[in-house]
Amino acid sequence: MGEYKFSIEKLPEVVSGLKEYRVYAPVKEEEGEVVRYKLIDENTRMSIGAGEEFSNSNVPPKELMFPETETLFKFHLGEGRMEAPSLDDKRVVLGIRPCDAQACSIVDNLFGWDFADPYYQKRRENTVLVGLACSSPCSNCFCPSLGGGPAEEKYLDAIMFDLGDTLYLRTITEKGEELAGALSGVLESATDAEKSAAEKQAGEALEKIKRSVDTKGIPEKLPSLYDHPMWEQFSDRCLGCGICTFLCPTCHCFDIQDEVECFDARRARMWDSCMFSEYTVHASGHNPRPTRKQRTRNRISHKYSYFPEKFDVIACVGCGRCINYCPVNIDILDILEKTKEARAKEEKTA
Amino acid sequence: MMDDSNPYLPYTVRIEDAWYETPGDRCIKTFKVNFTDDKVWDTWSHKPGNCAMVGKLGIGESMFCISSSPTEEGYLRFSIMRMGKVTQALHDLEAGDLMTVRGPLGNNFPVEEWEGKRIITVGGGIGQAPLRPVINYIRANKEKYEELIVLYGSRTSSDICFQGELDEFMADQECGCHLSIDVEEEQWPHFVGFVPTLLMEVSPSPENAVAVTCGPPIMIRFVIENLLKLGFKPEQIYTTLENRMKCGIGKCGRCNVGPLYVCKDGPVFSYETLQKIPEAFA
Numbered sequence: 001m002g003e004y005k006f007s008i009e010k011l012p013e014v015v016s017g018l019k020e021y022r023v024y025a026p027v028k029e030e031e032g033e034v035v036r037y038k039l040i041d042e043n044t045r046m047s048i049g050a051g052e053e054f055s056n057s058n059v060p061p062k063e064l065m066f067p068e069t070e071t072l073f074k075f076h077l078g079e080g081r082m083e084a085p086s087l088d089d090k091r092v093v094l095g096i097r098p099c100d101a102q103a104c105s106i107v108d109n110l111f112g113w114d115f116a117d118p119y120y121q122k123r124r125e126n127t128v129l130v131g132l133a134c135s136s137p138c139s140n141c142f143c144p145s146l147g148g149g150p151a152e153e154k155y156l157d158a159i160m161f162d163l164g165d166t167l168y169l170r171t172i173t174e175k176g177e178e179l180a181g182a183l184s185g186v187l188e189s190a191t192d193a194e195k196s197a198a199e200k201q202a203g204e205a206l207e208k209i210k211r212s213v214d215t216k217g218i219p220e221k222l223p224s225l226y227d228h229p230m231w232e233q234f235s236d237r238c239l240g241c242g243i244c245t246f247l248c249p250t251c252h253c254f255d256i257q258d259e260v261e262c263f264d265a266r267r268a269r270m271w272d273s274c275m276f277s278e279y280t281v282h283a284s285g286h287n288p289r290p291t292r293k294q295r296t297r298n299r300i301s302h303k304y305s306y307f308p309e310k311f312d313v314i315a316c317v318g319c320g321r322c323i324n325y326c327p328v329n330i331d332i333l334d335i336l337e338k339t340k341e342a343r344a345k346e347e348k349t350a
Numbered sequence: 351m352m353d354d355s356n357p358y359l360p361y362t363v364r365i366e367d368a369w370y371e372t373p374g375d376r377c378i379k380t381f382k383v384n385f386t387d388d389k390v391w392d393t394w395s396h397k398p399g400n401c402a403m404v405g406k407l408g409i410g411e412s413m414f415c416i417s418s419s420p421t422e423e424g425y426l427r428f429s430i431m432r433m434g435k436v437t438q439a440l441h442d443l444e445a446g447d448l449m450t451v452r453g454p455l456g457n458n459f460p461v462e463e464w465e466g467k468r469i470i471t472v473g474g475g476i477g478q479a480p481l482r483p484v485i486n487y488i489r490a491n492k493e494k495y496e497e498l499i500v501l502y503g504s505r506t507s508s509d510i511c512f513q514g515e516l517d518e519f520m521a522d523q524e525c526g527c528h529l530s531i532d533v534e535e536e537q538w539p540h541f542v543g544f545v546p547t548l549l550m551e552v553s554p555s556p557e558n559a560v561a562v563t564c565g566p567p568i569m570i571r572f573v574i575e576n577l578l579k580l581g582f583k584p585e586q587i588y589t590t591l592e593n594r595m596k597c598g599i600g601k602c603g604r605c606n607v608g609p610l611y612v613c614k615d616g617p618v619f620s621y622e623t624l625q626k627i628p629e630a631f632a
Binding site: 082111115253265274 | 355357358386408412434436448592593596597604607608629
């Protein structure tokens, strides 16, 4: 597809040129250093280029497809009529990282499985993903282990490379090319210079990634380690805060609640976490996963065994968020490494 | 099937009749309901074992088995034990009131695969609700099955769910029906003891048979143990699982046992499948 470039100063023009779309981009929130994706306009200072570099947003852009809280339908108490929201807006996400785009493709399996989820799917279909290749991966990134990479294009509609004063833009899909068409006034044709600079940057970024895991065999091995003492060991210090799941780009669990204000009401769904004991507790009080040990085991097994058994893909992209933000330094790579060790030991003694 | 475009939107149903099956704190109330929009019947199709999300707008919804067989036409039945917020709200409803139903959901008992076989149902307490559609389906298609044996136990004689129908089965020469209560009562003419013991007392042969058991998890565990002792193979034993659910369509995550979603891959499982999943009876 097409190769373009534009000066970093023209970023606001790019945004205003996309008037057909609602534009989302990473924005540093005023207080603290939290970066998350927000609806922007040409006046918003976004975290793309010009010294605004950051490894990745704290909150993954999954919230654009699967909001933290969303209305399933509205109703009026005492009446049977239910009204679901229309989600027809065309949207573009500027600056999504390749790993977070890969996460969307993983979660697509779940929301498209048998009963299609219209809320997720409509948003997904109406959204163009314009990625930004990573130039400075974080110390806990391990995306290459899950088939990704700092400049992986596979799950994007277009990808940008931050080359300092210039952003190099390559379109990948029809959706991406259509978007470039809307920006014909701002975009210039890219030259070989930008192209090779982008390639160089991608190569350097890949070298900066220091952590990895060999996932081969883990999905098959995990179920046999159900009773292994390592689960106790890893969950010992877990506080059950749920941050590893809320900030995971592939975690998709939700709760459904009815919210009533006078007679106006809505049924809404909101992110939930398998790390909370209320998540599984029955009305009778019985809880099939009463301790953090069982919940930790379920979280890891779901990502690395149950999900791939069902959908043939591991539900992890190696973004490193669950490691970065865990308040007690529980490290998924340590757990995976231990899994392999434990299994190897068992095979040896068998 | 449900509205293809949005599986979260429930149907509205009107309660035609509602009555209590059992008394007490954890009483069971049966609701006979019909869709307010008659056209739903054109596309609705369920099988014994299928579930549905039943709820009240403004309160929420929970998963229940459809306790009527598809051979009972023109209505759906749900038998619901009072247990929490949603079930309390549902119990407050009477004939004429509206509820919501989202379904049919989940898989079903393979009643067609079972044709030509002897069917043994082993139920305890509210566990008779998912067995009721199996029993009624088989009774409506008698010629297709070799035999039907119904075993049912409850804590006391006043805790018997579907008492009238069980009395009918007792009177039916073609159906072997065996009742038990946990503790001795005056004038109780049937077996006294737990359901797994009743099973050993009746001792059905595994020959060309399928056993289906539903009830409290502890009962299921011992019934399965005894069925194996009687010579039943894991693939001849079926049960249902339950877990907390929100979406009912395999998305919200919480009802999994190992790699299986109870809402979507279940609620019906053969013991052949469950014996491989350590979390199945947690």
